[in-house]
Amino acid sequence: MADYQVIARRWRPQRFEDIVGQDHIVRTLSNAIESGRIAHAYLFVGPRGTGKTSTARVFAKALNAEGGPNINPSDESDVSQAIMNGSCLDVIEIDGASNNSVDQIRDLREECQYAPAQCSFKIYIIDEVHMLSASAFNALLKTLEEPPAHVKFIFATTEAQKVLATITSRCQRFEFRPISEEVLVERLTRIAESEKVEIAEGALHSIARLASGGMRDAQSILDQMISFCGQTIAESDVLDVYGLVGPDRIQQLGTAMGTADYPTLVDLVETFSSEGRDLYRVLQDVEALVREALMEAIQSGGKSGKLGAPLPSESLLRMLDALQQSESSLQRGLSEKVNFEVALLRAVEASQVRAIDNLVRELKGLKDAGSDSGKKKA
Numbered sequence: 001m002a003d004y005q006v007i008a009r010r011w012r013p014q015r016f017e018d019i020v021g022q023d024h025i026v027r028t029l030s031n032a033i034e035s036g037r038i039a040h041a042y043l044f045v046g047p048r049g050t051g052k053t054s055t056a057r058v059f060a061k062a063l064n065a066e067g068g069p070n071i072n073p074s075d076e077s078d079v080s081q082a083i084m085n086g087s088c089l090d091v092i093e094i095d096g097a098s099n100n101s102v103d104q105i106r107d108l109r110e111e112c113q114y115a116p117a118q119c120s121f122k123i124y125i126i127d128e129v130h131m132l133s134a135s136a137f138n139a140l141l142k143t144l145e146e147p148p149a150h151v152k153f154i155f156a157t158t159e160a161q162k163v164l165a166t167i168t169s170r171c172q173r174f175e176f177r178p179i180s181e182e183v184l185v186e187r188l189t190r191i192a193e194s195e196k197v198e199i200a201e202g203a204l205h206s207i208a209r210l211a212s213g214g215m216r217d218a219q220s221i222l223d224q225m226i227s228f229c230g231q232t233i234a235e236s237d238v239l240d241v242y243g244l245v246g247p248d249r250i251q252q253l254g255t256a257m258g259t260a261d262y263p264t265l266v267d268l269v270e271t272f273s274s275e276g277r278d279l280y281r282v283l284q285d286v287e288a289l290v291r292e293a294l295m296e297a298i299q300s301g302g303k304s305g306k307l308g309a310p311l312p313s314e315s316l317l318r319m320l321d322a323l324q325q326s327e328s329s330l331q332r333g334l335s336e337k338v339n340f341e342v343a344l345l346r347a348v349e350a351s352q353v354r355a356i357d358n359l360v361r362e363l364k365g366l367k368d369a370g371s372d373s374g375k376k377k378a
Contacts, residue, residue: 008219011191013054014084016062016071020187020215021179022051028174029059030071038069039172041144041153043129045160046176049214052156053093055176056125057084060091063152064119079119090119096128096157102135109143112151122151129155130162137164144170178213181205187215188222197226202235206244209285243278245285253282254289257319257348258307265348269341279340280330283323286344290320311351319351 013019016026032038042059044052061083065073073080082088094108108124116122126132132140144153144167155171157163185204192199199222207225211218221242229237239246245253249268256264272282290307297304297313304311311319326343330336 006220007191007195007223008216011187011219012084013051013058014075016058019051019055019058021183022055022176025055025174025176029055029062033062033069033071036069038063038152040147040151041171042155043160043163043168043171043173044154044156044176045173046158047178047213048158049211049216049218050176050179051215052176053125053127056154056156057091059154060121060123060125060152063121063123064088064090068120082118088119090116090122091125092123093125093127096126096131100132100136102133102139105132105136105139109139112143112148116150120150123154124151125154125156127156128158129167130157130159134164137167141166141170179211179215180213181208184208184211184213184215184218188218191219191222195226197231197233199225199233200235202246203233203238206235206238206242206246210238210242210244243276243281245272245277245282250282250285250289253286253344254293254306255308257286257290257344257351258293258309258311260348260352262345262348265344266341269337269344273337273340279336280327283327283330283340283343287320287323290316290323290347294320315351318353319347322347322350 016030019026044056046052061073061080062071063069064079064083066077079088083091086093185208188204188207207218207221210221225233225238225241228241238244253268256268272279293304293306294313294316296306297316302313304316323343326346330339330343
């Protein structure tokens with residue numbers, strides 16, 4: 001039986017048009033190729049699974065297209081296929097985590113001097129470049145600033161703040177954004193149709209929510225769900241496998257918080273715990289719901305009824321702040337259930353506290369109104 005290749009590898013972008021959710025980067029790189037304004041070093045920054053390494057490969061393939069750089073290179077040429085499967089001699093992918101010593105960077109610097117064997121450019125793709133040691137960074141500086149004409153560098157990292165400023169200043173920096181839930185659902189739908197999998201709309205949105213903006217994560221979750229469920233996937237399957245709570249019950253929990261319905265709130269926490277739900281994920285979903293209510297309050301004159309009661313933006317802001325402050329204790333505490341329960345109760349209490357400056361303003365307004373009334377009577 002042939003080796004199975006996971007969805008994330010089979011659906012890896014092969015051309016610029018396959019890269020989703022990063023239109024600003026695709027446009028800039030395409031324009032650079034067409035206008036001949038190709039820099040010698042690029043820094044790709046963004047969360048995991050958003051397409052940094054895939055974009056680097058596609059860019060390398062376009063630069064080494066037959067006949068010169070071309071945004072639409074032939075997929076059938078030997079060079080293009082070698083680049084995309086990682087076997088090209090002139091497109092060298094380096095893992096910064098395991099090749100981070102100064103000696104390895106010195107070897108790379110010496111190799112740069114040799115002309116490419118089969119391509120127009122020798123391209124070095126260094127993933128997780130922030131893992132290089134300080135001495136390795138320093139060894140790379142001079143070559144990075146004035147590399148040979150046939151050499152291009154593409155760095156990828158999830159932690160840009162750890163990359164030396166002297167390295168960043170020598171690169172063109174591209175920010176990869178988390179991919180929106182709508183785009184993830186659209187791509188997952190296309191993959192499911194190709195795989196002949198019937199999947200519910202709610203299941204697609206649950207997978208996209210789990211992926212947190214990462215296409216690779218979304219594809220890996222879909223792959224696992226196909227293994228678990230076969231060719232038919234329901235929303236409840238995704239919720240059960242990953243310990244999620246459906247939007248309806250998140251809304252029910254939010255309403256209990258907004259109306260200070262403590263018995264319902266405690267019962268829901270008990271139910272989620274007994275079902276083995278991921279309480280940290282539930283906390284994040286509740287935060288998202290409260291944030292939606294806060295945005296609604298800001299846009300509609302100061303109040304929102306999204307949580308079952310007309311709450312002012314001040315109360316919603318205090319509730320959201322209390323929930324966010326509880327995240328670390330929920331992860332590190334001994335009892336996740338107790339910490340989750342306390343986090344929700346504390347958020348409800350915080351939402352009912354009135355700010356002193358607001359009370360002073362209200363009292364001052366009442367006092368002014370009373371004095372005006374007295375003057376009119378006089």
